[in-house]
Amino acid sequence: MSDNMRMKLKIWRQKGPNSPGAFRDYELDNVSSHMSFLEMLDVLNEKLIKEGKEDPVEYDYDCREGICGTCGVVVDGVAHGPVRRTATCQLHMRTFRDGDTITIEPWRSEAFPVIKDLVVDRSAFDRIIQAGGYVGVNTGCAQDANSIPIGKEEADKSFFAAACIGCGACVAACPNASASLFVAAKISQYAHLPQGKPEATRRALRMIEQMDAEGFGNCSNHAECEAVCPKGISIDNIAVMRREYLKAALKTGSATI
Ligand code: SF4
Numbered sequence: 001m002s003d004n005m006r007m008k009l010k011i012w013r014q015k016g017p018n019s020p021g022a023f024r025d026y027e028l029d030n031v032s033s034h035m036s037f038l039e040m041l042d043v044l045n046e047k048l049i050k051e052g053k054e055d056p057v058e059y060d061y062d063c064r065e066g067i068c069g070t071c072g073v074v075v076d077g078v079a080h081g082p083v084r085r086t087a088t089c090q091l092h093m094r095t096f097r098d099g100d101t102i103t104i105e106p107w108r109s110e111a112f113p114v115i116k117d118l119v120v121d122r123s124a125f126d127r128i129i130q131a132g133g134y135v136g137v138n139t140g141c142a143q144d145a146n147s148i149p150i151g152k153e154e155a156d157k158s159f160f161a162a163a164c165i166g167c168g169a170c171v172a173a174c175p176n177a178s179a180s181l182f183v184a185a186k187i188s189q190y191a192h193l194p195q196g197k198p199e200a201t202r203r204a205l206r207m208i209e210q211m212d213a214e215g216f217g218n219c220s221n222h223a224e225c226e227a228v229c230p231k232g233i234s235i236d237n238i239a240v241m242r243r244e245y246l247k248a249a250l251k252t253g254s255a256t257i
């Protein structure tokens, strides 16, 4: 491992949603193996600002701790890069070797239009959540937790599904640009809990209708989504989503299945 690595970067540059984009080549010769991937991009941007020849590269982030789901780029063809269960912000330069060429591009999906460079518009996910990714609760004092006993196995399934951070890597990795893993995680986290039951029917119908309306593709069980998910969300949740949808469709007679 070196503390002064030379990296060649091929980065997708695009001025706006309607501008044509293209890869541009950059070189950095002062990359520490201890840097995170985003810190390496920070160094590139400092260089670009200093040189004053072109705009810095736009990329998304917030927490830089793998918990908010804001970051995310495709690194060498893999959403979030080569380390499993690792968001882009948690990827470190020690993963790469001195002299490597790294290709960096945005999530590619019609439902995630590029805003600029590596930043995409993921508001489609927000609209899916608004369609049904919530539970109704009465205001007032919080109910005693022990008054709603939930078995450990069910509680764990809900907890694991709730680990989804909404990053969108599953969409970027799917050959159909399907959002099924994300939507499945959000439906599943409530499907396993009594608190999720009152709205279960409309939640499944509305969230899946919204997913389709946003232009995401269908799931055809490639499981690429699970492979790149930084939180290890299992495709078992997609089976839960389908079960919830089937129940809702049969109950209401409102969907063609
Ligand atoms: S399921 Fe995984 S990859 Fe998809 S949005 Fe959630 S955390 Fe990201």
Ligand code: FES
Pocket (backbone or CB within 6 Å): 060, 061, 062, 063, 064, 065, 066, 067, 068, 069, 070, 071, 072, 087, 088, 089, 090, 165
């Ligand atoms: S910046 Fe928050 S998960 Fe990467």
